[in-house]
Structures are given as structure tokens and as C-alpha cells.
Amino acid sequence: MASPAIETRHVNKYFGGGFDYLRLLPPPFDRLRANGAKKGPAHVLRDVSFAAQRGEIYGVLGANGSGKSTLVRILSTLLLPDSGEARIFGLDVVRQSSEVRSLINRVSADPSFFRNMSAVENLLFFGRVYGFSPAEIKRRLPGILARLGFEWERALEPMSHLSRGQQQKMAVARSFLTSPVLMLLDEPTTGLDPRSKRDVQAFVRQVRDEHDSTILLTTHDMEEAELLCDRIAFIANGRIVAEGTPFKLRERVARGRPVEEITMETVFMELTGKRIEEDEEEAEKVLAAR
């Protein structure tokens, strides 16, 4: 049986805390610790387990600071989990990171390009490090840019001359250029104007329909999650609290009400006990206190 595109089992991740040197002090100096004791590490992912099947668009929906990006960074091999395991098409992201890297690509909220290089120069570099020849990249690029509604002439200008929306479209182009079998989209439409947002969303749907790609989409945009995802997991305080198709999730909280009248916002509120904005505020308070 084929492995799921993504499979995580009991993944935990902690940040910060460091070593509490004051702990070593003998009495009576240990009283210093009362004021100076370090806060423990932040538990940013808590026992995260889920599986996304091949060809699926799997959404991870949660507030800012809920652990979505940490999860994506673990799947991208940029961060090591403290416990548990994560597999991409059966390959362990820690022990088989090189193989995993050849299967994935990522779009994050920050386009992340060399600002003074042109879009084409950037894409040539990122294509080359994925093993594609310049000729191959130049052959594929115009088609991808056209599908994103991007003019070729603009792709020859430095990235710093492009608008935020255009830069984000280039980030999407970069990831699809390398034909990843798993695409990690980490809030890809955050900060985009409505038109750019629609273009990116349409492209994601088109890629899913035409290619054998699996997509993991993290977002705090309820509408986007419902529009694009086959299944959605709600994440709050680093823990996955619910998972299912948008319909099943709505059905779960309907309790006699017509399912079509239930919004994703309502589902999130009922399953996590708070609105997404409240969850964001709580996450910000935790971060500020650290």
C-alpha cells in the first residue's frame, strides 16, 4: 500500500527556555532564582498527528502563533521535531532529509527572493539547485507565468521593483517550476490584494486538478480554507483539535441547524472554544510574556 503524502505521529516541538543556570546555585543564593528563574520552553507543537493522502489539498487552519508555520518548517526539513516523527511519502524528514527535499517545495507569506536580482535570475538559481538546466527552466517558465497572469517583461526586472502581489506570484511560480510532488503553502495569500489572492487560489486549484501533486495549505482565512481544501485540520495552541472535510466539520457542530448555514468561523469557535481573533490575541500574549 502506498504511503500517505504526509504522515506525522505525535510530533512535539519546544522553543527557547535554555538552561537555567540559577538552578545550580546553593542556598541561600538559590533565592535569586525566585526572581530570575527562566521560564520553561514554549511547547509550540503538541502531539501533532495527521495524515494527508496523495492528491489531496489538506488545510491546516489556525490563528497566528498556533504552530502552523512550525509544522511546515518541520515538514520542509528546516526544523527538527523534539519527539515524534514526520514522513513525506514514507520518507523520514529527519533521517532522509535529502530525499524529502527533492520531493517538496514551499510558498510562505514572505516571498523570499534576492531583491536586486531579476525574477528570472532568481528562478534560474532556484530551478538549478533543484537540478533543472537553464534551458529547461526557460522552457517551462513562460507557461507558468502566463497561468499566473504575470507579464514576461516584468520578470526581467529586479524583484524590488515588483509589487507584493507580483512577488508572491513569483514565489508560487518558483515552487511549481520544480514540479514538487508535495507543495507546502504556508499562508500564501496573506497580505495580497483581492485580485492577486484570487489568481493564486485559482492556480492552486488548477495545479491540483491537472497534476499529481499534494498540497498542504496553512491559513487563518476560513473562506480560503473552505474554498480550496478537501480536508481541514484545526490547530490551536499547537494541538490539532479537529479534522475532517469542510462538510463533516460543519455537520459536527450543526446540532439540528441546517449545515449550509454553519460558517467555518462558527465551526472554529465551537471546536476550539474561541474565535480565531481571540486565539491570535492569546498567542501574542504568550509570545510577549516570554
Add this chain to the structure above:
Amino acid sequence: MLNIAERTAQPGLIRGPVTLAYAFVERQTNLWKRYWAWELVWLVYGVVNTLAITFIAKEAEQAGITTDASHLVLFLLLGTLVWAYLSAVLDDISLVITWERWEGTIEHTLMAPVSRAVHLIGMSIFGVLHAIVRTLLIFAIAVPFFSVDLGQANWFAAAVVIVVGSASVAGLGILTGVLPLLYPERGTQMSFMIQAVVLLISGVYYSVDVLPPWLRVFSYISPATYFLDGIRGAIIDGDGVQDLLGTLATLVLFGVILVPGSIAVFAVAEKWARKTGQLKRQG
């Protein structure tokens, strides 16, 4: 149906390490062209620095401290030129992580399916080529200011020293490049500090013989000491490759130890950075 095993081992997709390393050379060349104003700044700085230090030899002659200024001129001129070369190589390589953080591309570059060894070697090749071009320009501009006799210089031997010695310098650059990986906020300054120590102990502007014995010991473990010895031997004394075999062998030894050693240290540091979440853009 997609075959994952084929995909991860597809020979056409994951090309040879040379092609992958060249991607970094090409990218840095594109960046270099885009940041031409900075290049101009460093070129002017290099020329002024070379002239300012070499004029000290003229002053020494005028003040009667030495009667043969020409030897001192050439000694200082080569010292400043070699240091311009070494510091350019060290800068380019040691900023491998800093540069990515600054541009905000660190996560996308480090998650690409290219081994870190190939990445670092690609950056080192660019660093060496870049430093050669910059140093040759400084040399061409600075030399006419002084009446130096280069008649007995053995240019071939000097080129061999540069080629052989550059591997050890690249290794040192990779080692200092670990610091920004470990300390995102202060690592770059720490790598400059290491450069300053190399400048002090390697006999760039003076012979290492003038150093206090306890400090001179450190000059033996700096590849820059042997690099400078080799270049001065080839250009001032006209030594050939045969005469420089001992120096060249030492440089080879440094390269053999430093290149794989520094890549291994970098890999350990990268693992720690992945554990602690340091592989991300700062600021």
C-alpha cells in the same frame, strides 16, 4: 502513478555536483553585478588601503630608518595585496549564511536538494574567482604609484601558491561561516574578529619573527602565514615551484584538513540550528 523512489533518484533531475555548485557561482555573479556600487566601494577601499600602507616604506626611507626602501615597498605591497585577496575570500565564504538571512532567502536555499558540501564549495569557488579579479584590479591600479622591480618575479609559482593556498583559506572561511549560523545576531561580527586575528598572526605587514614568542606560535597554525611566505618567495625572491615545495606541501595539508573538517563542523552546526530553529530570517 507517481513513483517516489524514481523521483528521488532521477538522474536527469538531480544533476552532478559540478552543475549544482555552478548554480551558486552564477547566482553570486548575478548579485555581484547588481551590487556593483558596493564592489566599487571595496575596490576604492582596497586601493587606498594598499597605497596608504605601502607609503609607510617611503616614509621609512625618508626618515633614514632604511636605506633600501624598494624591498620594504614590495614587502608591504604584497602584504596588502595578499590580505586584500584573503579577506575577500574569507568575506565571501564566511557570509554564506549572513547573506541569505539578509536577503531573506535562507529557508528556500537551505531546503533545496543540494548537499551542503556542494553549496559551500560553490560559494568558495565564487569567493576565490571574485577575490582574484578584485586583487588584480587593485594591483593594476596601485603598482604604478611605486617603482617596484618585478623583473625576477616567478609568476607561475605565485599562481600555484594562489591555487593551492586558496583551498585552505576557503576552509577557514567555511569555519568562520559557522559563527553566523550559531549566533544569528552577533555571528558576523565574530567572524570579522577571527579575520582580525589572522591578520595579526600571519605576518601580513611584518615578518612573524617580530611577534612575541607566545604569539608567534599561533602564526604556525594560520594558513595565511604560508600563503604569504609562498607569494613573497615567488615574487620577491623569484622562487620556483621546486623551491616552494615545503610551503606548498604545508598549504596542501591545511587544505586537506580544513576543507572537509570545516564542512563537517558546518554540518554539525546546521543540525543544531535546525534543532533550535535558527534557520530563519532575522529582523
